[in-house]
Amino acid sequence: MAWKDGKRWVYSITYDEGCEALLDHALAVHHEFALPGHVALVASRIGVPRDVPGSSYDGMMILSSEQIHMLCAEGWGVSCHGMTHVRTTPENADHEVVASHRVLEAALELPVTMFCVSSNNESYAHCESPPTSSARQRNATARPDHLITD
Numbered sequence: 001m002a003w004k005d006g007k008r009w010v011y012s013i014t015y016d017e018g019c020e021a022l023l024d025h026a027l028a029v030h031h032e033f034a035l036p037g038h039v040a041l042v043a044s045r046i047g048v049p050r051d052v053p054g055s056s057y058d059g060m061m062i063l064s065s066e067q068i069h070m071l072c073a074e075g076w077g078v079s080c081h082g083m084t085h086v087r088t089t090p091e092n093a094d095h096e097v098v099a100s101h102r103v104l105e106a107a108l109e110l111p112v113t114m115f116c117v118s119s120n121n122e123s124y125a126h127c128e129s130p131p132t133s134s135a136r137q138r139n140a141t142a143r144p145d146h147l148i149t150d
């Protein structure tokens with residue numbers, strides 16, 4: 001990836017969940033400093049109010065596909081943040097990591113090459129290597145290229 005002005009090191013800001021409110025409260029700051037941001041998106045919650053048990057963001061509207069495309073046109077990045085934002089375990093890794101990636105790419109009609117681990121760092125090992133053989137097989141083509149932690 002080529003960065004603006006040929007820079008080798010850049011800063012960005014990641015917005016957990018991609019709440020629509022960032023358009024009203026943060027986008028102007030990004031424009032002022034010509035700094036693209038990044039949204040970590042829960043694959044099952046694009047363009048609908050957040051409904052994830054235990055989240056302080058519940059009820060907040062999540063960016064639509066069209067709004068995400070507008071941000072990407074300004075240089076923003078997108079990562080998959082799981083299917084439901086739960087802690088990833090060996091039992092749900094296929095759903096939360098592999099299936100969520102496919103669902104998000106289909107919803108956005110964009111390639112998604114990063115995965116942002118949700119919950120806590122205990123999820124990381126299960127996201128890196130989903131346990132089922134079917135997940136490993138699909139992982140060869142479906143797995144995001146990079147893991148980052150929430």
Ligand SMILES: [Zn+2]
Pocket residue numbers: 016017081085118119150
């Ligand atoms: Zn999150």
